[in-house]
Amino acid sequence: MPDPLVIAHLTDPHLPLGTPRIGDLMGKRALSYANWLRRRRRLHRPEIAAAIVADLKAAEPDAIAMTGDLVNFSLESEFQAGAAWLRDLGPPELVGVIPGNHEGLTRGFTQRMMRHWAPYLSGDDGRPGFPWLRRRGPVALIGLSSAVATPPLMASGRVGAEQCAALDRILETTGREGLCRVILVHHAPTEMSIWRKALRDRAALVDVIQARGAELILHGHTHRADLSWIDTRSGRVPVIGAPSASMTPLPGHDQGAWRRLAIERASNGWHLTLTERRVTRVGTLENGAALHFALPGGMDAGAALAPSAASP
Template structure:
């Protein structure tokens, strides 16, 4: 998968699948504090809006597009249960192309042993240990960098944090991959205003400053459930959001969907072609946006 040898590399970006929890949930002793509130919310509201049929439709549509790489920016689970991580690993195993994942806030709802939870996704996180993010994967002229912003938070909060150690490693990776097309994956968007404060990235200014200083071609995020397109503050680096893959919503920009991103090497830099596809059971598929731009060498 080398950009200089093919017209383009196609990435499929999805997020916030929120796969159904086990049919028989564990005993209520597992659901104290925040989990109990989340279970109540699931039973009252979310189970009626996050539909397996929609995430299956997104997966099938992605597969039909024959992407070279699938990038998942977190929240495969609802409560961060051990059983949910196993179920999500099975679902990831159905992907028709190599897949990379970063955790989301629902995947870190409460503190649990790493080996019982996200370690089950080792095949899709470059076998990265709990304290060793970001990971990187290089495919020809492409460098994918997976940042972990997921942390346990108090009830009614869904904030994230990258932390100083991970930010330092991110800067190093961005520097050592300057000759490649660098794509950063993170669950929480590193820009204010895309989600409410209680769901924000607590160190977003510091993370955005690292990316602005060391450069990237684009940054992909989840969490907002919105098909947004903005930039890293102070730069022209695209910051791309994606709808939840399983959400049935009355608001068109939040309909379930995924991003198709084609990247091609040009003489002056990297050509990025973005198409967002969204699906409703009533109307089927539609292309909700299409953007194309050039990231010049030295710009990102």
């Protein structure tokens, strides 16, 4: 049997890459900056993100998935500094990025983000935009954008009809190819967040996933080790959320971590072994328990809904 394909998942590092100037502090950005000064800057620490990145790089994964909220205020200066951070993380062929609600905090973010991160927001065709598609061995990585500028106090997301239609086509093609289809999206397409932070059109996204099938969904946004499911005709698809990659180990918060996802073919579908590498109070990294998942095996794997096959 060939070696498993290893994906490293990290999300929501909320790096301190830039400070808004007085003129930047309008509306939503002012609220976000106040929240940063009051709370977030003590929770999200760059030294923890650095330890996590060093550990991740030493593991030499086959692909790196970064599911958003690299920045805090959607400033041009943050995107510029974020590009250097991404280059340190790895080359664009290795690192696929999707934006979160903090990239999309204010209008015009797409242009600011694309100016600096385009190669990381692209598929194998080299064209920046969403959804992007990257084939890596037996795995199809599919990156969606749920980032949209929203009113103050809202952190909701939206994928939109155009991306849903493109995703439908990609899932069909890659499903026919027999690939393990892994969808990346910042906001969970399940009910993991309160309404003002939720994916507004998740029903439309779930419709596509149920119609075409998928094997795995990875998300960020909640800063928690989350697990939910979407039932499809070919089986239950795990929807897995990861903690922030910079969170200080404090009571009440999931400590900073990245996840190692090893995917290999199984007799009926795919087998996923998920190992969390989490930061300890002394700044080292340790393994969490390995979680094992039986992933669906494509649209031909079975017509009936299969029961959950996860085990701790």
